[in-house]
Amino acid sequence: MTDQSNRRISSPTRHRDGVRILDIDYYAPFLLSAVSSAWQRQTSAIYRSDFNLGIVDWRVIAMINIEPEITANRICEVIRLDKAAVSRSLKLLGERGLATFEATASDPRRRRWWLTEAGQKVHHDILAIALECEARMLEDIAPEEIEIHLKVMRAMLRNLDK
Secondary structure, rough: OOHHHHHOOOOEEEEOEEEEEOOOOOOHHHHHHEEEHHHHHHHHHHHHHOOOOOOOOHHHHHHHOOOEEEOHHHHHHHHHHOOOHHHHHHHHHHHHHOEEEEEOOOOOOOOOEEHHHHHHHHHHHHHHHHHHHHHHHHHHHHHHHHHHHHHHHHHHHHHHHO
16 A cells, blocks of 8 residues: 555544544545535436436436447446446336347347437436536536546546556
8 A cells, every 4th residue: 555645735634632533524535425425316316306217327328328239247337336236227227118228149148228219318308407417516616627626536537447
C-alpha cells in the first residue's frame, strides 16, 4: 500500500481525543458514496413513479442504447453491476416489451440485446429526466470544475480497474 499523504492538500483523517478518525468531509470514498446514494434516491423515485423502473433498469436501458446488440456480460463490465442484477433487469425489460434479444448460433445462452420501439421511447423520456437531474446536481459549479471532476472520476475508475 502506498502512502498518499504527500499527494494531498487535505487529510482524510483527523484526531479526536488522541484517536485518529476519518474526516468524512475529506475522505473520497465517503463523498463518492454519499453523492451516489443521494443521486440514486432522487432519480430512482422519479423513475419508479413515472415508469415503474428502477435505477438499475435505467442503467441497463442506457447501455443497450449505447451499444445495440450488447451482451449481459458486457453490460456488467461497463456499468460494474453484478450479473444477477443485470439478468433480473433484462428479464423485466424483455417481459415489458422494452428490450428484445437474439441468441447467438454458437451459444444460445449468449444473448445480444437491443431496445424495442417502446424501449427507445422510454429511453428518450428517462434521458430527459436524467439530464435535468444532472443539471440540478451540477448547478452553481463552474464548467471547468465539472470537467476536472469528470477527469478525476475517470482516473479513479482506471486506478480501481488495475
